[in-house]
Amino acid sequence: MTADERSLRGPSTRERLLAEGLRLFAEQGFRATTTAQIEEAAGLVPRRGGLHKHFVSKEALLVEGLEQRIAALDVLGSVGRLLPLDDRHAELTLLARLILEGLDQTRDVLLVIEKEGNRFPELRRQFAERIIKVSYRQTSELLRTVANDDVPRNWKALGVVALGSLIEYRRSTWLYGKPPGGVSEDAFLRTWVGTWEAALAAAPPPAVVDSQKES
Numbered sequence: 632m633t634a635d636e637r638s639l640r641g642p643s644t645r646e647r648l649l650a651e652g653l654r655l656f657a658e659q660g661f662r663a664t665t666t667a668q669i670e671e672a673a674g675l676v677p678r679r680g681g682l683h684k685h686f687v688s689k690e691a692l693l694v695e696g697l698e699q700r701i702a703a704l705d706v707l708g709s710v711g712r713l714l715p716l717d718d719r720h721a722e723l724t725l726l727a728r729l730i731l732e733g734l735d736q737t738r739d740v741l742l743v744i745e746k747e748g749n750r751f752p753e754l755r756r757q758f759a760e761r762i763i764k765v766s767y768r769q770t771s772e773l774l775r776t777v778a779n780d781d782v783p784r785n786w787k788a789l790g791v792v793a794l795g796s797l798i799e800y801r802r803s804t805w806l807y808g809k810p811p812g813g814v815s816e817d818a819f820l821r822t823w824v825g826t827w828e829a830a831l832a833a834a835p836p837p838a839v840v841d842s843q844k845e846s
Contacts, residue, residue, distance in 0.1 A: 645685045647673040649696040656693060657742035661750060664689070693743070697754050700740040701761055715776060719831065722777045723824045727797060730770075731816070734801040737762075742805070770794040778831045785835070793827065 642650065651672035655664040666689055667677035675681035686692040716722050734741070740758070748755035771790030778784070800819055803811040810816065 644673065644675070644681070648675075648682055648685055648692060649699065652689070652692045653696045653700070653739040653743060656747065657739040661689075661693060661743075661747050693747070694751070694754065697740055697743065697751075697758070700737060701754075701758055715779065719777055719828055720824060723827050724820065726770075726773055726777070727820050727823050730794065730797050731801055731820075734798065738801075738805060741802070767791055767794055774827070774831070777827075780831075782834065789830075796823065 648669060652664070652669045655668055655672060659668075666682050669689070669692070670679070670681045671677045673681070682689070682692065686695070716725070744755055744758050767787075767790050769790075770793055771786040774789055774793060775784075775786050800811060800816075810819065814822075
């Protein structure tokens with residue numbers, strides 16, 4: 632069977648188990664989620680051994696699901712391949728929108744790591760090294776690309792501020808069911824883009840430039 636044929640048939644049983652397992656772990660926690668709940672959510676008859684035909688345990692499902700998601704994440708790399716657009720407003724808008732979309736795609740992974748990190752320290756370490764650390768570095772590099780000038784700035788710190796604000800906006804929306812401060816996503820994005828347009832057009836404070844230590 633070709634990849635196109637598999638796509639037309641929809642996700643396999645194993646893929647459904649992975650997706651629904653991660654979703655339930657994110658919503659309920661690992662301990663509170665039962666094998667029967669995962670089977671039922673994946674469209675199987677619960678308590679008939681459907682999950683164990685594909686995974687030796689509930690823990691094995693979680694580990695494989697997280698490892699797959701971590702390996703597949705390259706949202707910021709895709710942004711870099713689209714730049715430059717020779718339009719700073721368009722570049723910043725693209726960057727912000729794709730980051731928010733990427734966060735939506737990894738919602739379950741982020742919430743599972745947050746809730747279950749102490750139980751699975753190696754997965755948490757991998758996520759921090761392969762996703763969080765890399766994403767902050769890539770954001771810094773993309774901002775430098777968007778700026779397209781020789782003005783000395785603390786790009787590492789700017790990347791943390793830029794990406795951190797997007798993460799917090801999305802995370803708060805997930806946790807509380809509504810955007811922080813009641814600010815719509817469109818209003819937030821317009822403000823985020825406008826703030827960074829102004830920041831990149833202005834000279835940075837001398838003290839910030841003089842004291843920065845890029846690593």
